Amino acid sequence: xxxxxxxxxxxxxxxxxxxxxxxxxxxxxxxxxxxxxxxxxxxxxxxxxxxxxxxxxxxxxxxxxxxxxxxxxxxxxxxxxxxxxxxxxxxx
Numbered sequence: 001x002x003x004x005x006x007x008x009x010x011x012x013x014x015x016x017x018x019x020x021x022x023x024x025x026x027x028x029x030x031x032x033x034x035x036x037x038x039x040x041x042x043x044x045x046x047x048x049x050x051x052x053x054x055x056x057x058x059x060x061x062x063x064x065x066x067x068x069x070x071x072x073x074x075x076x077x078x079x080x081x082x083x084x085x086x087x088x089x090x091x092x
Contacts (some may be wrong), residue, residue, distance in 0.1 A: 002054075002073055002082035013058055013071055015084050020058035023068060027055040051075060054082070 003012040013020040030050040052075040060066040072085040 010054060010056055013056065013073070013084070015071070015087065018060060020060055020069065020071065021062055022056050023059050024057040029053050053085070 001014040002010055003014070005011045010022045010026050012022065029052075031053055033051055054073045054075075056071050056073065057068050058071055059068060067089060069087055069089045071087045073082040074085050075082055
């Protein structure tokens with residue numbers, strides 16, 4: 001789950017019952033959905049073929065000394081919510 005600021009910028013990622021504070025500006029891009037790999041027809045109600053992806057650098061809680069972790073989030077095309085695609089801890 002992604003919480004945003006009043007202006008819509010990512011602020012906090014909640015994953016595994018933990019809150020991760022976004023520590024840097026996110027990187028945003030769009031990817032083509034390969035719906036044809038799993039289905040013969042485009043699913044009903046889906047009019048987009050691209051999904052929005054965010055890559056964010058986060059720290060556990062509000063601890064400025066915790067290690068940075070890179071999280072990749074994908075926006076749900078139907079509900080508009082974000083789901084975690086992957087999380088990679090940076091080695092320091």
